Amino acid sequence: MERQSFPFTTRAEFLQHLSSCIARAEHTLTMFDPDFHVWELGASSTDAQLRHYLKNGGRLQLAAHEGRAVERDAPRFLRLIKDYGHLVEVRRTSQQLRQLTDSFCIADDRHIVRRFHADHFRGEAVFDGAEDTQTSAERFITIWLESAPGLYANSTGL
Template sequence: MEGIVHFDSRARFQQALRALLERAHATLDLFDPDFALFELGSSATDALLRRFLHGGSVLRLALHSTAHLERHAPRFLRLLRDYDHLSACRQTPRDLRQLADSFAIADNLHVVRRFHAAHPRGVLAFDAPGESDLPRTRFAAIWEASRSALPPTVTGL
């Protein structure tokens, strides 16, 4: 996959996301209402994210609800705990819960964007700072307005 690629199925979205994770080197910013389609709890995604974080890179997630990850992604929660110094998760306030798009930005250069989180249709763009400008700006605003979520331990310590 090179340049700008459109996708319209869950399988193609998964393929685009894997390609993005494989390219990520320094930063990875993700926004989705609940990350249900991201398969963050899979062993393949875990391996990619561990490789990414092992090099000292930074992972940030913003979401509306943590319920899906808490129920279906124990492997991902373990990864957040193992790399709590390099990863953070924030939950949006109620007034931002109407946001329904979904995107992943790697190194401020590569982006996978779904136009609506309920549908797998979207675009993958490599080496395209112009394509990642809007998602980067949106992520910064979402991140700033959100509060910490998914603490590394049950007590949050």
């Protein structure tokens, strides 16, 4: 496949590209956002996509600074975590990482949707561009290693 790059500046464009990124995932999805409040993780369409992905053996890793928005606004996502807990890991970042303000989703180390700052929608989506995912993938590994498990009995613990 040939590399495709799409800059975006609106919430609708971000969500469209995020959906495309999730749809392309086969093995791994890694996601980082300070709180995931604009990701619509609780939307029925996102739930259907993620369930299809996980049912086919995909693995999902999320890291965030806090998860009140997800706990409050995404009951479908909380059910998904419960149903697929063996394939989903959720972590909460350490205090040292709270200054991180970017936001990204990486699928199979080949596709990425990233916002340069979580408070704004300006960003880019790159599909079939493994080299474009490297920096964010390395950042995610660091974030993941510096984070604590965030999945508890009745909440995400984010």
